[in-house]
Amino acid sequence: MNNVIAFNTTHIHANVRTSFNPFEKLPEIHDTAYVHPLAAVIGNIHLGKRVMVAPAASVRGDEGQPIWVDDDVNIQDCVVLHALETHINGVLIREAVVEVDGEFYGVYISPRVSLAHQCQVHGPAYIGSDTFVGMQSLVFRATVGNNCVIEPRSE
Numbered sequence: 001m002n003n004v005i006a007f008n009t010t011h012i013h014a015n016v017r018t019s020f021n022p023f024e025k026l027p028e029i030h031d032t033a034y035v036h037p038l039a040a041v042i043g044n045i046h047l048g049k050r051v052m053v054a055p056a057a058s059v060r061g062d063e064g065q066p067i068w069v070d071d072d073v074n075i076q077d078c079v080v081l082h083a084l085e086t087h088i089n090g091v092l093i094r095e096a097v098v099e100v101d102g103e104f105y106g107v108y109i110s111p112r113v114s115l116a117h118q119c120q121v122h123g124p125a126y127i128g129s130d131t132f133v134g135m136q137s138l139v140f141r142a143t144v145g146n147n148c149v150i151e152p153r154s155e
Contacts, residue, residue, distance in 0.1 A: 011035070015043030015062035020085045025061070030071075039075075043067075048111070051075065058082070064096060064106030064123045074114040081115075083107050083123025098126040098143065116152070 012035060014024040027045035035041050038055040044065035051069055053059060054077045061067040064083020069075070083106025084096045097104040106123035109115070113127050116135040121127065128145045134152035144150065 011037055011039060012041045015060075015065070018062070020088060021062060021065065022090075025065070027059075027061070045069070048073065054079070061106065066105055067107045067109075067123070068100075068105050069109045070111040070113075070129075072112045073109055076115060076117045076119075078118040079115045080120045080122070081107055081109070082120075083125070086123075096124050098124050100126065110146070 012027055014026045015021060017024060025044040027041045029035065029047045030049045032049045033047040033051040035053040036055045039053045039057040041053060041059045043061035045059055045061040046066065046068045048069060048071035050071060051073045053075045056077050057075045057079045059067060059081045064086045067081055067083065086093055086096045086106045092104060097106060098108050100108050107121055108126045110127060110129040112130045114132045116133060118135055119133045119137040122140045124141055125139050126143045130146055131144055131148040133139060133150045134154060136152055137150050137154040
């Protein structure tokens with residue numbers, strides 16, 4: 001008996017066109033990344049190599065974008081990645097983004113980050129490499145360095 005269940009990809013799609021984001025953009029997902037069928041990945045998103053997006057996670061690059069998730073990142077159940085509006089009428093809102101290597105992002109997640117259950121990373125935000133963000137924590141308008149631990153329920 002075949003135990004393979006085919007899922008559609010309606011949980012991965014372009015953002016809707018809005019006054020603050022008139023362009024549709026599909027997520028860029030590396031072929032080694034895994035997005036659970038009960039997660040949502042929408043809009044201007046980059047998911048790197050070996051990224052895991054667990055059930056009920058929401059990675060939404062529509063209002064604030066782009067959202068960059070680098071290699072070997074673990075996005076656990078019910079995590080939310082989102083950002084404030086990064087553009088108005090096509091003009092960059094500088095205070096609503098983080099700059100990495102001359103590029104601007106609503107949210108930037110560096111390699112080997114673990115985002116634990118129900119945490120929120122709401123841009124503008126940057127999280128450095130080898131960092132752990134604990135359960136139900138909120139990272140908002142923040143820069144978190146490399147090799148950090150954010151305890152559960154921190155703000």
